[in-house]
Each structure stands twice: as structure tokens, then as C-alpha cells.
Amino acid sequence: MxxxxxxxxxxxxxxxxxxxxxxxxxxxxxxxxxxxxxxxxxxxxxxxxxxxxxxxxxxxxxxxxxxxxxxxxxxxxxxxxxxxxxxxxxxxxxxxxxxxxxxxxxxxxxxxxxxxxxxxxxxxxxxxxxxxxxxxxxxxxxxxxxxxxxxxxxxxxxxxxxxxxxxxxxxxxxxxxxxxxxxxxxxxxxxxxxxxxxRGLVGEEVVVKAADRDLHSGMFGGAAANPIHVLARILADLHDGEGRVALAGFYDGVEELPADVAEQWRALPFDEAEFLHGVGLSVPAGERGRSVLEKVWSRPTAEVNGITGGYGGPGFKTVLPAQASAKVSFRLVGRQDPAKVRAAFQSFVRERLPADCTAEFLPHGASPxxxxxxxxxxxxxxxxxxxxxxxxxxxxxxxxxxxxxxxxxxxxxxxxxxxxxxxxxxxxxxxxxxxxxxxxxxxxxxxxxxxxxxxxx
Missing domain, CATH: 3.40.630.10 (Zn peptidases)
Structure with a gap:
């Protein structure tokens, strides 16, 4: 040769x-x-x-x-x-x-x-x-x-x-x-x-249901459970005050970068402000104390990709919806188990449901x-x-x-x-x-x- x-x-x-x-x-x-x-x-x-x-x-x-x-x-x-x-x-x-x-x-x-x-x-x-x-x-x-x-x-x-x-x-x-x-x-x-x-991916859709039909908000508002309120509170609880995902065991299998790789990333000519400015933003979100490159390359995430519920057409309709839904995706790193993450999310939702509310889950794929x-x-x-x-x-x-x-x-x-x-x-x-x-x-x-x-x- x-x-x-x-x-x-x-x-x-x-x-x-x-x-x-x-x-x-x-x-x-x-x-x-x-x-x-x-x-x-x-x-x-x-x-x-x-x-x-x-x-x-x-x-x-x-x-x-x-x-x-x-x-x-x-x-x-x-x-x-x-x-x-x-x-x-x-x-x-x-x-x-x-x-x-x-x-x-x-x-x-x-x-x-x-x-x-x-x-x-x-x-x-x-x-x-x-x-x-x-x-x-x-x-x-x-x-x-x-x-x-x-x-x-x-x-x-x-x-x-x-x-x-x-x-x-x-x-x-x-x-x-x-x-x-x-x-x-x-x-x-x-x-x-x-x-x-x-990064891996878990996609999950959750549907929260309450009354058996849409309700007049003047007649039932304040007395009947509102699935949009319930779902919004649950989704808000997905992250703690430090931007970390609050699911039990979510960070199992997540490891820190090797020192030399972390140092290389810190030394890269990457402008975080310019990166965000390019999409009309200015302040990094997510985990505190982590660089933007870490957040998008090597850290796991939970993101709400869409919410539906109630009346969304033109004009105004005073209604309490019978149900509300959200599509949530989890980006995974390291040795995180997609099945465990999905199960943890479902438990997280069920534990926070008030009386008269139920939740259904629709999976949308998973990969490590x-x-x-x-x-x-x-x-x-x-x-x-x-x-x-x-x-x-x-x-x-x-x-x-x-x-x-x-x-x-x-x-x-x-x-x-x-x-x-x-x-x-x-x-x-x-x-x-x-x-x-x-x-x-x-x-x-x-x-x-x-x-x-x-x-x-």
C-alpha cells in the first residue's frame, strides 16, 4: 500500500x-x-x-x-x-x-x-x-x-x-x-x-378532559374545572426556577462533558448574543449556568410545541372547553431512557390533576x-x-x-x-x-x- x-x-x-x-x-x-x-x-x-x-x-x-x-x-x-x-x-x-x-x-x-x-x-x-x-x-x-x-x-x-x-x-x-x-x-x-x-427524542401529546361538554363561562365560570387552566399549570411546573426539567429521574444517565471538550466549546468563536439576535431574541432561556452551545448540543430539554383548547376562531366566544391538549417533546442525551422519560411525564401529569379531570396520552415516537x-x-x-x-x-x-x-x-x-x-x-x-x-x-x-x-x- x-x-x-x-x-x-x-x-x-x-x-x-x-x-x-x-x-x-x-x-x-x-x-x-x-x-x-x-x-x-x-x-x-x-x-x-x-x-x-x-x-x-x-x-x-x-x-x-x-x-x-x-x-x-x-x-x-x-x-x-x-x-x-x-x-x-x-x-x-x-x-x-x-x-x-x-x-x-x-x-x-x-x-x-x-x-x-x-x-x-x-x-x-x-x-x-x-x-x-x-x-x-x-x-x-x-x-x-x-x-x-x-x-x-x-x-x-x-x-x-x-x-x-x-x-x-x-x-x-x-x-x-x-x-x-x-x-x-x-x-x-x-x-x-x-x-x-x-440528541434523542420523545414526543408525547396529552389531552386533559373535564366536563362532558363545552360550558357557558357566565353560568359555570368559577365553579367548573377549566382544562386549559389545569393544563397550563401542569406545563408551567415542568421546569423549576433554575430552568431544569422537574420530572422524577429525568437526569438519570446525563453526564457532564469531558473537561477537554468543555474547554474546546468555551474557546469556540461563538457569539451567544448574535445567535439569539438572529431570531429576534436577546436573553438565553433554559438551564442557568449553561452555555447556549451546551443547551443545544449536550443537555436534555422539555419543550411545549403546541397547545389547543377552547374557541380559537374569529371574534369571541365565552366558553369553558371540555378539553385542552398539548404536544410536548423531550430531547434526550447520554443514557437517558426514552420509555422512562415518557412514563415520568405521564405520572407527572396525573399527580397534578384535580378532581373531575382526566388525562389521555398519545405517543409520537421515541428514540435514544x-x-x-x-x-x-x-x-x-x-x-x-x-x-x-x-x-x-x-x-x-x-x-x-x-x-x-x-x-x-x-x-x-x-x-x-x-x-x-x-x-x-x-x-x-x-x-x-x-x-x-x-x-x-x-x-x-x-x-x-x-x-x-x-x-x-
Missing amino acids: ASIDAVLLALDNNRPAALDRLFELLAIPSISTDAAYAPQCERAADWLAKELTGLGFDAAVHPTAGRPMVLGHAKAAHRDAPHVLFYGHYDVQPVDPLELWNTDPFKPELQEGRRIVARGASDDKGQLMTFVEACRAFRETGGLPCEITVLFEGEEESGSPSLPAFVAANRDALKADLALVCDTGMWDAETPSITTML ALQLPFSSEALTRARRALHAEWGKEPVMAGSGGSIPIVGTFKQDLKMDAMMIGFALDDDRVHSPNEKYELTSFHKGARSWARVLDALAK
Whole structure:
């Protein structure tokens, strides 16, 4: 196997051809959510399978009930190499509103010599092709350093309806030592990032009922229980005076950040005031004594997402409603148990119901938090590899939301995932004039080459 310097040189020499290949893929309008584009999704899957086959992968297109999957596998140049699963998606969002695009979204352009503009340039075709190009450079210089399985999905932008069944049916073919996911971004244009934490989620709807019908507030007001009042008091009690969630056992399994990660977050050039100002706010809410980054990356939350009850139409109606409802979501971290959190919330509500009131609960899904252990050897090696390429220590980032495929890998394949991507905040993902920086594309490929080399060693 050639040295990493030879692999990086091959990547640099192949830059024009790599860009041409990316443009070919970007020109395919693989919009998964619109059935009219199903043939184009098949075309994109065929294109990728052919590329992988040309690189020595045993690759094939696998039909599903929806859009096809591309699955490929290649052995390493040496025995006893680690086995990684790389995931990306080739489908893209619709382009509407088309009139807001400055160019044809499926005629990719390199603008100002540094910006690739097309639908899917950043999400996720440009990202997945950084990995493909890294594999190409290894093949040209002696062989892959790791055993590699590649999974390219065609329905990520439409909710991945076919993915769970596909993973279940191909569990043996997908199982690896570690998953690599490219659908994330950098801290800024010069600082790489590894997303190590994804918050989990519990969604719950509660309906509080009192009288058997809506009541005239003049005749019953002050004497009859008002479900809106009852529900409002219960929801207000969800947080204590310090902004902490008041459910019994809610913080079981929540751990503090390692000292070095906490220090890195404190040192990041993140303006909390500007972050809030951008959405018309000025004062941080939530837990006292916690930074905004902690609150959105590594701390659990309870949020009321919607309340209904009584009359909400035009004009005015003096009524005591028979029922009121609220939708509440809990973002989870660490080892919090979604089932225990749901049970604790239901008990919390029932304990506070006055006489004549009842509560019904409607679940809206649940998933645990996911975290790549900070002590992971793979994480340590990837950090060194990214630092070597960018000259900066990568940010160990968290994500306030979830990436479903990572949960699928963990729950169904018992496999951790390391999320490394090279998108930027201004890439206009899902919007008109989506772009991907040429630097992200070229240095992204070099970064993956370094990461694979580091994992193999």
C-alpha cells in the first residue's frame, strides 16, 4: 500500500477529473419525493454503482419499495484491516421555487472559480463524492487501507421509508466495525468538525378532559374545572426556577462533558448574543449556568410545541372547553431512557390533576440519544487526521437534532457512527442556489484519505 503522501498527490493531480465526475452526478435530477423523477433516481443509482465497480467494488443497485439503494463492498490491500461502512445519499430536494435560482439547478456551474452551484452540490452528492474520490486515489496507488462497505440511499430527503426494511434484510452485508457518515458540516470554512453526539427524542401529546361538554363561562365560570387552566399549570411546573426539567429521574444517565471538550466549546468563536439576535431574541432561556452551545448540543430539554383548547376562531366566544391538549417533546442525551422519560411525564401529569379531570396520552415516537464515546480510538485517530489536513483541531460537535440513519446503525447493527462532513452554514441546503465550496470538495477528499489511513494504522 502506498504512503498517504502518494495518495494525497494522486488526489491533487486528479482534481479536474474529479470535478467533472461530480458535475455528471449533479446533472441527474434525482428528486426522491416526486414519483415523476423515479427514473432519474434509478439513473443516479446506476451511475454510482458503475463508479464503484470501476474502483474494484463488488457493487450493485438494489430495488426497494421506493427508490433503489446502492450497496458496494471492497477488500483492503492488507489482511486484518478494520472494516468501515460509509453512508451517503444520492437523492435531492425539489428545486421549488425555480424562479429564485440564478442558474439551472441541474446544470452545475463553478462560479468565481471556487463555488459549485447545483441542487445536491452540498446535500449530499458533493459530500459522498469526496469519499469516492478518496477511494479512487487509494486504488490508483496500491489499494484500500480498510475493508469498505458503501451504502448510498435514494430516499433520505423523503423520510427514508424503505431504509429500515433494507437494513434488516441486509444486516450481514452492512455490519462493520464503524460507520462513517458524511451528511454533516464544518464549524467554519477553515475548521473541521466531527459530530459525536445526537440528541434523542420523545414526543408525547396529552389531552386533559373535564366536563362532558363545552360550558357557558357566565353560568359555570368559577365553579367548573377549566382544562386549559389545569393544563397550563401542569406545563408551567415542568421546569423549576433554575430552568431544569422537574420530572422524577429525568437526569438519570446525563453526564457532564469531558473537561477537554468543555474547554474546546468555551474557546469556540461563538457569539451567544448574535445567535439569539438572529431570531429576534436577546436573553438565553433554559438551564442557568449553561452555555447556549451546551443547551443545544449536550443537555436534555422539555419543550411545549403546541397547545389547543377552547374557541380559537374569529371574534369571541365565552366558553369553558371540555378539553385542552398539548404536544410536548423531550430531547434526550447520554443514557437517558426514552420509555422512562415518557412514563415520568405521564405520572407527572396525573399527580397534578384535580378532581373531575382526566388525562389521555398519545405517543409520537421515541428514540435514544446517540454518542460516539469520547474515549474511542477511532475518534482519536480521526481527530489527528483532520488536524493534519486543516491545521486546526477539529471541533467535537454535538447536534441538537437527530440523524435517523445513525440511530438505525446503532439499534439494528450495534454499530457506532462517526459523522464527518464538509458542508458550510451558508451552503443554502434545501434552498435555491445551493452550493458547495470547491475547497470543501477537494480538501474533503484529502480528509477522508487521511482518516482512512489513520484508521488502518
